[in-house]
Amino acid sequence: MRHLLAISLFLSLQPLSANPALLRATACPTQAASVGAQCYMADVMDGNLHLTFPVTILPPLSNKPPREPVVFIPGGPGATSYDDIADVARYRRLRERRSVVMVDARGSGFADPSLTCEANFESLVECRVAFDMRGLD
Numbered sequence: 001m002r003h004l005l006a007i008s009l010f011l012s013l014q015p016l017s018a019n020p021a022l023l024r025a026t027a028c029p030t031q032a033a034s035v036g037a038q039c040y041m042a043d044v045m046d047g048n049l050h051l052t053f054p055v056t057i058l059p060p061l062s063n064k065p066p067r068e069p070v071v072f073i074p075g076g077p078g079a080t081s082y083d084d085i086a087d088v089a090r091y092r093r094l095r096e097r098r099s100v101v102m103v104d105a106r107g108s109g110f111a112d113p114s115l116t117c118e119a120n121f122e123s124l125v126e127c128r129v130a131f132d133m134r135g136l137d
Contacts, residue, residue: 023055029082032056035089042103049135053111056081058089058100069099080109107136 028039038057043050060066072088074081081102088100107115113136117127 026054028056031082032085035085037085037089049113051106051112053104053106054081054102054109056085056102058085058095058102060097060099061092061095062097064097066099067097069101070094072100072102073105074102074109080104082109 022043023040024043026039026041027033028037032039035058038059040055040057041052042055043052045051057069072081072084074084081104085102088102089095091100094100104111107113113134115131115136117124
């Protein structure tokens with residue numbers, strides 16, 4: 001329950017809109033399923049733009065009363081939390097009584113719409129034009 005509260009708090013802090021996010025359960029990718037993760041997609045509206053991004057929860061390892069969850073957001077351009085899940089799952093002391101909530105940032109990883117773009121200047125200009133045409137800022 002606390003991990004859902006943490007997700008709600010995280011989503012409420014995002015400068016998206018007053019519309020609440022909807023979490024829906026989804027199948028986990030292999031790397032997340034292999035460590036016992038619970039996977040969701042968050043649906044959020046930003047004006048007329050529908051955004052989705054993955055939210056993955058690693059539950060606490062013990063049956064003791066849980067403590068506050070830890071929220072993990074991967075760094076690096078285009079990074080996805082699924083790339084780091086096996087490493088984070090190994091932090092047994094952290095996970096003893098805490099859930100770890102992993103979220104892909106808007107436009108990165110498996111979030112939709114994706115803001116993935118090639119790394120050369122000409123492609124960046126083309127990507128920006130394409131993003132503008134799709135109403136992405």
